[in-house]
Amino acid sequence: MLLDILKGHLLLDAPTPWGLFFQDSASPQMEGIEELHNNIMFYLAVILFTVTWMMITIIRNFVATKSPIAHKYLNHGTLIELIWTITPAFILILIAFPSFKLLYLMDEVMDPSLVVYAEGHQWYWSYQYPDFTNEENEFIEFDSYIVPESDLEDGQFRMLEVDNRVIIPELTHTRFVISAADVIHSYACPSLGIKADAYPGRLNQASVYVNRPGTFFGQCSEICGILHSSMPIAIQSVSIKDFLLWLRDQMEG
Amino acid sequence: MFLQSVSRAAARSSAMPTTAIRSYRTVSGPMACLNARPQPVKKSIAPQQTRASSEHAISNPTLAGIEKRWEAMPPQEQADLWMQLRDRMKVDWHQMTLQEKKAAYWIAFGPHGPRAQAPKGEGLRIAVKVAQLTAVSVALFYVIHLFAKPQPKTMSKEWQEASNEYAKAEKINPIYGISAEGYEGKGFVQSPPAEKS
DSSP: OHHHHHHHHTSOSSOOTTOOSOOOOOSHHHHHHHHHHHHHHHHHHHHHHHHHHHHHHHHHHTSTTTOOOOOTTOOOOHHHHHHHHHHHHHHHHHHHHHHHHHHHHHHOOOOOSEEEEEEEETTEEEEEEEEEEOTTSOEEEEEEOBOOGGGOOTTOOTTTOBSSOEEEETTSEEEEEEEESSSOEEEEEGGGTEEEEEOBTOOEEEEEEOOSOEEEEEEOOSOOSTTGGGOEEEEEEEOHHHHHHHHHHHHHO | OHHHHHHHHHHHHHTSTTHHHHTTOOSSSTTGGGOSSOOOOOSSOOGGGGOOOOOSOOOHHHHTTHHHHGGGSOHHHHHHHHHHHHHHTTSOGGGSOHHHHHHHHHHHHSSSGGGOOOOTTHHHHHHHHHHHHHHHHHHHHHHHHHTSOOOOTTSSHHHHHHHHHHHHHTTOSOSSSTTSTTOOSOTTOOSOOOOOO
16 A cells, blocks of 8 residues: 555656655666665664664663763773774765765766757756758757746646757667856756756766656756746657657758 | 863863862863873972871761752852862771761762753743744744735646646656556646636
């Protein structure tokens, strides 16, 4: 019953009302992040219960009525100090190893087949697909603005919908190259496990391998000015065939 | 800077009456242990070191009802009495009178100074004050809320039901959410129906 509720309400792919857990993962990176999170939560639960048990025991056993003499000159105990130093260090090692493994795996950009350049502006994102050029040597380039509340069609998501989505093919190694034109922004899409700061004058990169078709929403994640909340990100993953059709439309249009 | 603040704190603490209890240090100053350089041993001996153990019991009237008198005693008297008791504790404790033992225990560990009992009803007074301030905060929130803009049009049951259809068409949440097979949750619906105008 509880598991059904958790599955139904918490593991989702676009933000939902009262969502408390991660959105559905759509890339191996996000699956790794989720697994690391679950591992760390296990240690966290162990630590929480141990410390709570210790605190309650101390409060119950060393209350003035039960233990009236305060050992006010007892201020050093080698064994207990060794225990409370080595145990946390050991737990930190247990957390650090899988964490570094994931970090370096995510950092690796796997020989991408496609590059998408995303640039943050106050307050919209602009995109380029520099891999594909037409006869005039032009590549696909477009801006992606939020759809204001007054223009939303029935059922569309407020503050998440954009006029031009990023279209990428599924099952294809894609490199997002991320930068900014004015101030620092941050390009984030939870389902794909991307969050990379966009700095003016610097190029950041993130590797994406989307393993299913769908639409994934994200938001700028670095305070960038008054309309920081109004520069959402919408990435749509389509089959390779549909992607090529879209590409042709863009080139010809 | 740190040393300065420590020495200030030490100066403050030495003004407290309980300092007499702690004045058994053999070093020249309270913070001498913090000095980096080794200090030459001074030939003069601190006055408290000259005190010898006492074999004469402290008279009963001096110690009688110490629990009631202690806090009203001037600091110097407190210090003197404690020093006397301390000297008595240098001999075999079996030789101490019961009253001396009781007084020594009470002065060291009794409910005075930082260990004093909280005034009666203090917990209740704190609870009432916290409840009052919480009530004021809630009231303030509702007053501010009265001036808020109406909710956006997307916060209605009809819109959110349309969102469910839209999400299915977009294949959003296909594993555990709205587009998953056998999904029975409410999806994006969270608001009551829009008011008919």
